[in-house]
């Protein structure tokens with residue numbers, strides 16, 4: 166056929182469209198047209214001309230259209246449900262037993278199962294800190310999704326199994342901006358207690374040299390901050406600032422226990438926060454101060470923290486639970502509305518990852534990272550507007566499920582159709598993933614955990 170995919174025009178008509186633009190508009194009924202990977206029209210159905218050669222999806226008022234969701238902090242893995250019911254300080258070394266025996270092939274299937282789950286739930290971009298990240302690029306390309314790969318890097322002698330600065334630099338050379346621009350590479354520092362000050366400074370230099378951004382974890386638990394103050398004589402954000410890693414584009418995961426001075430440093434340096442509400446609840450970390458981040462203008466996106474810390478990669482759960490966590494902690498039922506939660510999962514996530522000129526909202530000229538959600542289900546009705554009030558957005562955020570996602574396009578290319586992954590046979594992939602998991606578990610047997618804060 167001479168008609169190539171990148172010339173195809175697709176129109177979704179008579180849908181409930183939430184573009185997540187500045188005005189946070191809703192077009193109901195609305196239409197979206199995209200061509201060659203780019204959005205060419207969006208608006209009320211009556212204002213959007215549908216080109217004659219378009220493939221038309223008539224939603225009949227039963228599908229919502231949203232920008233693809235962005236999970237801004239995750240860790241792929243084959244293993245979840247094995248390290249449970251433990252405080253972080255005990256959880257981490259137990260979790261890292263996987264890393265002591267992980268092979269590149271294990272990693273590939275860990276990436277694949279995680280990205281399959283994410284994509285089917287409407288996540289089109291994932292920021293992923295994991296091992297053997299070349300294989301992550303491979304998995305992302307196999308599915309057609311966007312991956313921001315962050316090497317799980319450390320230089321403490323007891324963490325010899327992690328990635329190094331050398332492998333990180335090689336990854337930038339090999340994979341940054343590959344996969345038609347869908348794959349990006351970041352520099353990763355696993356944690357301040359097992360990456361040296363030298364490593365932090367070197368990462369700051371490399372980030373400048375290659376024009377890539379920096380990602381690390383911090384201040385997930387109160388006790389962790391105490392350990393850092395004891396070891397380094399200051400709170401983590403101030404130590405990072407001294408080591409030169411805080412700058413526009415740098416993203417810190419968690420940031421639950423920051424004081425006002427630390428938040429001011431984030432705001433002043435243009436550093437953003439990857440907020441992981443479910444992981445923070447499950448590992449009993451605490452509630453991140455989203456209101457204080459917002460007051461100071463710190464950009465915040467939403468992350469799952471991956472299956473190992475969350476058992477789920479659903480951004481739908483993150484939106485709902487993230488909102489509920491703020492409401493109950495602050496005893497304020499108006500904290501984090503549905504639109505604020507959806508904004509964090511879309512355009513704010515894109516801003517955080519530095520790709521908001523390309524994705525994160527449905528606007529003409531942006532890339533067509535789009536999802537549809539089936540509204541015509543018992544748990545998502547009603548869809549009737551009354552007295553100017555729109556219940557759909559509230560029900561999407563507070564009752565929507567990953568399994569409600571029907572279509573996913575990344576850069577205009579179909580990745581999920583009628584809830585099924587387009588580019589691979591799911592049952593074959595799941596059989597391979599299961600076999601590899603059983604094998605990994607047998608190799609992990611008898612491997613002892615190495616304590617988090619090593620002497």
Ligand SMILES: [Zn+2]
Pocket residue numbers: 238239240382418470
């Ligand atoms: Zn994490």
